[in-house]
Amino acid sequence: MIVARTGNEAMAEAMRQINPDVVAAYPITPATEVVQLFSKFVHDGLVDTEFVPVESEHSACSACCGAAAAGARVMTSTASQGLALMHEILFIASGLRLPIVICLVNRSLSSPINIHCDHSDTLASRDAGWLQIYTENVQEAYDTTIQLVKIAEQALLPGIVSTDAFIISHGMERVELLDDKEVPKFLGERKVEYSLLDVDNPITIGCLDLQDYFYEHKRSEIDAMDHVLPIIEKVQKEFGDKFGRYYPIVDEYKMDDAEVAIMAMGSTGGTAKVAVERMREKGKKVGLIRCRVYRPFPEKAMLKALTKVKVLGIMDRSDTLSTLGGHLYNDARSILYESSTRPLMKNYIYGLGGRDISIEEIETIYEELFNIKKSGKVDKNIVYFGVRGE
Amino acid sequence: MFPYEKYLRLDKFPHIWCTGCGCGIIMKAMLRAIEHSKIPKDSIALVSGIGCSSRTPGYVDFNTLHTTHGRAIAFATGLKLAKPELKIIVVSGDGDATAIGGNHFIHAARRNIDMTVIIYNNYIYGMTGGQASPTTPLGKKASTAPYGSIEPTFDISGLAIAAGATFVARSTCYHAVQIDKFIQKGLLKKGFSLIEVLSPCPIYYARPNREGTSVDMLRWYKENSIPIEVARKMSDTEKERKIITGILHNIERAEFCEEYRKLVKRVSKN
Ligand SMILES: Cc1ncc(C[n+]2csc(CCOP(=O)(O)OP(=O)(O)O)c2C)c(N)n1
Ligand code: SF4
Numbered sequence: 001m002i003v004a005r006t007g008n009e010a011m012a013e014a015m016r017q018i019n020p021d022v023v024a025a026y027p028i029t030p031a032t033e034v035v036q037l038f039s040k041f042v043h044d045g046l047v048d049t050e051f052v053p054v055e056s057e058h059s060a061c062s063a064c065c066g067a068a069a070a071g072a073r074v075m076t077s078t079a080s081q082g083l084a085l086m087h088e089i090l091f092i093a094s095g096l097r098l099p100i101v102i103c104l105v106n107r108s109l110s111s112p113i114n115i116h117c118d119h120s121d122t123l124a125s126r127d128a129g130w131l132q133i134y135t136e137n138v139q140e141a142y143d144t145t146i147q148l149v150k151i152a153e154q155a156l157l158p159g160i161v162s163t164d165a166f167i168i169s170h171g172m173e174r175v176e177l178l179d180d181k182e183v184p185k186f187l188g189e190r191k192v193e194y195s196l197l198d199v200d201n202p203i204t205i206g207c208l209d210l211q212d213y214f215y216e217h218k219r220s221e222i223d224a225m226d227h228v229l230p231i232i233e234k235v236q237k238e239f240g241d242k243f244g245r246y247y248p249i250v251d252e253y254k255m256d257d258a259e260v261a262i263m264a265m266g267s268t269g270g271t272a273k274v275a276v277e278r279m280r281e282k283g284k285k286v287g288l289i290r291c292r293v294y295r296p297f298p299e300k301a302m303l304k305a306l307t308k309v310k311v312l313g314i315m316d317r318s319d320t321l322s323t324l325g326g327h328l329y330n331d332a333r334s335i336l337y338e339s340s341t342r343p344l345m346k347n348y349i350y351g352l353g354g355r356d357i358s359i360e361e362i363e364t365i366y367e368e369l370f371n372i373k374k375s376g377k378v379d380k381n382i383v384y385f386g387v388r389g390e
Numbered sequence: 391m392f393p394y395e396k397y398l399r400l401d402k403f404p405h406i407w408c409t410g411c412g413c414g415i416i417m418k419a420m421l422r423a424i425e426h427s428k429i430p431k432d433s434i435a436l437v438s439g440i441g442c443s444s445r446t447p448g449y450v451d452f453n454t455l456h457t458t459h460g461r462a463i464a465f466a467t468g469l470k471l472a473k474p475e476l477k478i479i480v481v482s483g484d485g486d487a488t489a490i491g492g493n494h495f496i497h498a499a500r501r502n503i504d505m506t507v508i509i510y511n512n513y514i515y516g517m518t519g520g521q522a523s524p525t526t527p528l529g530k531k532a533s534t535a536p537y538g539s540i541e542p543t544f545d546i547s548g549l550a551i552a553a554g555a556t557f558v559a560r561s562t563c564y565h566a567v568q569i570d571k572f573i574q575k576g577l578l579k580k581g582f583s584l585i586e587v588l589s590p591c592p593i594y595y596a597r598p599n600r601e602g603t604s605v606d607m608l609r610w611y612k613e614n615s616i617p618i619e620v621a622r623k624m625s626d627t628e629k630e631r632k633i634i635t636g637i638l639h640n641i642e643r644a645e646f647c648e649e650y651r652k653l654v655k656r657v658s659k660n
Contacts, residue, residue, distance in 0.1 A: 026490070027518035027534075036519065036533055043536045053521060053534040055489040056460065081440075081458055085490075110458060113440070 005175045007138045007168035011077070011103040011161070012037035014145035016047055017183035021072035021190075024052035024063035026082060029115050030169045031105040034077035057082040061089035061100075068098035069205050071195030073149065075100065079165065080107035080121045087125060090158070094129030095221060096206055099152035099159070099190075102130075103145055106266065106317075107165040108353045116354020117165035119265065119318040123327045129221060131159035131228065132295035136251070136269040138173040140292075143245055146178070150187050151235045155228040162294075164267040165354065178243055186242060225296050232293060250301040251290035254280065255308050258287025260369035263306070263328060264315040265291045268350075268357055272315075275362035286366045291328060299335050306332060311373045312343040313365050315385075317351045325349065325382040346378050350385040361386065397421045397431070399451050406445060410604025412563035412589030416510050417446050419566055419587075420479070423573035435476045437466040439491060441483035441517045443510035443589070452479075460491025463498045466505055474647045477577060478505040485515045485523040488544050492524070499553035499582045503646040506576040506583045509546055512591035520594030527631075531598040546586045551639045556581035558639040562588040562611035565635065572637065581645050588633060 005013065008031070015023070015038050023042075025035040042051040050067075054060050057078055068074045078086065083104065093100050108114040109121050122132055133148060135141040141163045152159040163169055178186075194203050209217055233249060240246030251269065254276050255261060262272055269290035279286045289305045289312075306312060316326020324330055329347035336342045348365055351357045365385070372378055384390050398421075407413045424434060434452040438444035440459035447454035453476070457465045462480045470478050487495045487509050498505065514532055515521040522532035522539045525546060529538040547560045557579040559572035569587055576583030590596060590607035601607055611633065618636035621629055 027515060027521050029518060032518050032521075036521075039534055040536075055492070055524065113456060 001177045001179075003175055003177055004172050005138060005142075006170050006172050007141045007163045008033035008105070008170065009037060010138045010142035010175050011145050011163070012041070013177060014142050014183075015075055015103065016041045017178065017180055018073070018075065018146060018149055018187065019047045019184060020049055020075045022050045022052065022064070022067035022074045023076060024054055024060045024067070024074075025076045025078070026054055026057045026060045028057070028079050028082040030107060030165045031077045031079040031082070031103070033169070034103050034105070057085040058089060061086035061093065064100045065089060065093050065096065065098055068093070068100050069096060069195065070197045071190065071192040073153070073190045074098075075103065075149070077103040077105070079105040080109055083121045083125055084109055087128070090125055090128035090130060092206070093158045095218075097156040097221065097224070099156055101145070101148050101152055101158070102160045104160045104162050105165050105169045106162050112353075114353040115165065117167055117317070118352045118354065119162070119316075119327070120352075122160060122162050123318045125160075126295055126327065129157065129225065130295060131155070131157055131232075131293075132162060133159070133293055134162040134265045134291065135168065136267055136290060138168060138171065139175050139245070140247070141168055142175055142177070143239065143247065146183055146186065147235050147239050147247075151228070151232050153190050154231050154235070155224055157224055157228060162266065167267040176245075182243070186239070228296055229293075229298060247292065249293045249298045250305050251292050252305050253288040253290065255287035255289065255305060257285050258309050259285045260311040260313070260366060260373055261287040261289055261309045262313045262315055262362065262365060262369075263289040263291065263332065265294065265328060266317065268315060268317065271357060271359055272362050275359045275366065278359065278363060279366050284366065284370065286369075297331050297335070302332070303335050303339060306336060306343060307339055307341045309343050311369045312345045313348055313369050314345060315348045315350055315365070319349050319352070329382070344372055344376070344378050345381070346372065347382040348385040349382065355386055357386070392422060392425070394418060394421055397424070397450050397452075399449055402449050405449055407442060408593050410590060410592040411442065412512065412587070412591070412604070413443055413446065413510060415563040415566050416443075416508065416569060416587050416589060417449065419569035420446075420481075420508060420573055421450065422570040423577060426570070427574045427577045429477050429577060433475065433477055434479060435466075435469055435473075436479045436481065437462045437469065438481045439483070439486040441486045441515070442591075443481055443483040443512075443516070444486060446481045460486055460489070461494065462486065463491065463494040463505075463507065467494075467498060467503055470503055470505055470647060471650065474504075474651075479577070480505055480507040482507060482509050483516065483523075484509060484511045484513065484525040484546065488524045488546060488549065496549065496553040499550050499555040499584070501646040502554055502556055502581045502643050504580050504582070506573065506585065508573060508585045508587065510589045511546055511586055512589045512595055514591050514595040516591045516594055520598065533594070533598070547584065547638050550582070550584040554582070554643070555584050555639065556641050556643050557583035557637070558586075559584070559637045560586045560588075560633070560635050562615055562633060562635065563590060564608040564611040565615065568635070575637070579640075581643060
């Protein structure tokens with residue numbers, strides 16, 4: 001069915017079709033709507049979900065953990081401060097291997113207080129052992145929400161679907177919804193080997209684990225992250241085969257003959273694709289690498305994409321606040337260390353607190369990358385693009 | 391006319407509050423209380439969390455600190471201990487103070503730390519679009535309680551008294567003059583003072599509950615408020631669903647910052 005939906009509406013629709021057993025949530029702009037709309041589905045009897053409106057995100061994530069440990073399929077939604085308040089529990093979910101899925105709307109972290117888009121919230125949680133997939137538009141947000149439930153349950157890892165505040169969450173787009181019956185068929189039942197509700201086989205979850213076995217348990221969690229990429233690929237392919245929409249791990253756009261490229265994440269991918277077209281109309285061979293799966297970081301696929309060009313502009317809608325620039329920039333530099341073909345790289349931090357990024361601005365970045373190619377030099381590795389007083 | 395301008399950051403206007411919102415009534419009462427208590431403007435620090443009510447510090451010209459949802463009292467505790475000479479006022483919503491920030495609220499009352507907390511109780515999460523809060527009355531509708539809330543409520547003033555606050559008063563936005571008297575008393579009291587003010591949210595509380603306009607809500611406050619002195623002589627059934635207003639609690643008890651200073655003196659060598 002083809003409909004017009006905002007990102008929040010589309011994720012809520014996906015949740016309706018997924019029909020999770022439990023949703024526990026606390027409202028926060030601009031993600032409130034996802035659960036608000038979902039609660040209406042609960043109210044109207046369209047889902048079988050136990051809906052738990054709690055008193056904070058810390059409680060929301062905790063309630064999700066409890067339910068997931070009991071064997072339930074569990075989802076929630078939040079943004080920014082809400083994810084930050086969940087931080088402690090994020091590690092509980094991943095450590096206990098509870099496949100919870102969060103429909104997340106990316107909003108800047110305080111302070112200063114802001115409600116608009118950047119990636120500081122999810123990136124501050126990048127080391128929490130959650131899968132993170134960043135989407136470019138409403139359709140991808142919808143599709144990825146469904147895929148991630150399956151991926152998370154197969155890998156026994158929790159996951160976050162990221163959508164840019166307002167640009168995706170509140171922007172209305174054309175979306176193809178799947179048939180209501182197809183989604184549960186695609187997902188199947190959540191199968192659990194051990195659960196708290198199996199009263200004949202009582203188990204203990206989350207107990208003290210000191211020098212004797214903590215390390216082995218942590219290692220097995222790391223191992224799960226090491227082996228999840230093939231699961232993501234498999235589920236994406238299955239989704240594509242069934243519904244006709246295929247997603248890559250790394251979204252390469254016009255990269256095969258590109259001389260310079262930009263790497264970006266989220267809705268900027270869409271803006272940059274238009275910039276690529278315009279540059280190509282002017283005869284300039286440029287490309288785009290959009291990082292879709294960010295956690296785990298897809299080293300191999302990313303390395304292949306990054307080394308296709310001589311000059312790379314890495315656009316980060318976040319800063320690590322470490323003097324080392326943005327998150328993608330650091331990840332890219334890290335994986336390129338062993339590579340014999342390293343492109344010249346420049347990091348463009350942009351769009352913090354929702355500052356707009358235009359097609360024209362991205363074109364100026366491409367122009368600059370060509371200048372770098374010509375001179376063979378990057379005079380400043382990290383720049384703060386579009387900020388006053390720079 | 392009362393000189394509100396001298397306390398306002400006029401460049402920050404127009405404010406974000408909806409027409410008929412009670413937030414402005416409480417903010418003005420607070421300014422009158424400050425003026426009448428003769429506390430110099432610069433010795434006041436106004437701290438808030440997040441919510442419609444918590445937007446107050448943006449509009450007034452004091453030392454102001456706008457923090458995170460639920461944590462205003464925790465921030466204020468640090469501020470007060472670092473600068474005990476400041477008069478600390480915390481403005482908060484029912485959700486901010488008793489849902490996500492409930493623990494800070496009861497512990498500050500328990501410690502009896504010197505600050506004046508003004509809670510704008512509109513029975514709802516205003517800022518995020520009308521979800522039920524811990525004060526949404528039983529049976530009343532909210533966006534997360536379409537069939538009416540089934541959760542028993544917190545009595546904010548009662549909670550503060552039980553936790554150890556030394557000054558507790560309740561009023562409503564209809565009783566605008568009374569609010570400023572209570573805030574004044576709270577400011578002059580050494581210890582944890584709580585002023586709970588019932589405040590209309592015509593958009594997200596009155597509308598789904600068909601309680602009319604802001605004026606209708608003010609009228610409801612007027613008709614259903616009972617001064618504590620009268621309420622003491624009434625039976626529980628007579629008091630049901632009524633708003634008991636007045637100074638509910640006013641006692642003396644050791645204040646935390648003073649006790650802390652005494653301790654420091656006692657254990658430091660010279
Ligand atoms: C950690 C966190 N969670 C959620 C929010 C979103 N949020 C902002 S205000 C608010 C509720 C406000 O209700 P209340 O405190 O009663 O104040 P009111 O707006 O009614 O004055 C919520 C949930 C947030 N800012 N931070
Ligand atoms: S939503 Fe309610 S509390 Fe918030 S400004 Fe509007 S009327 Fe006031």
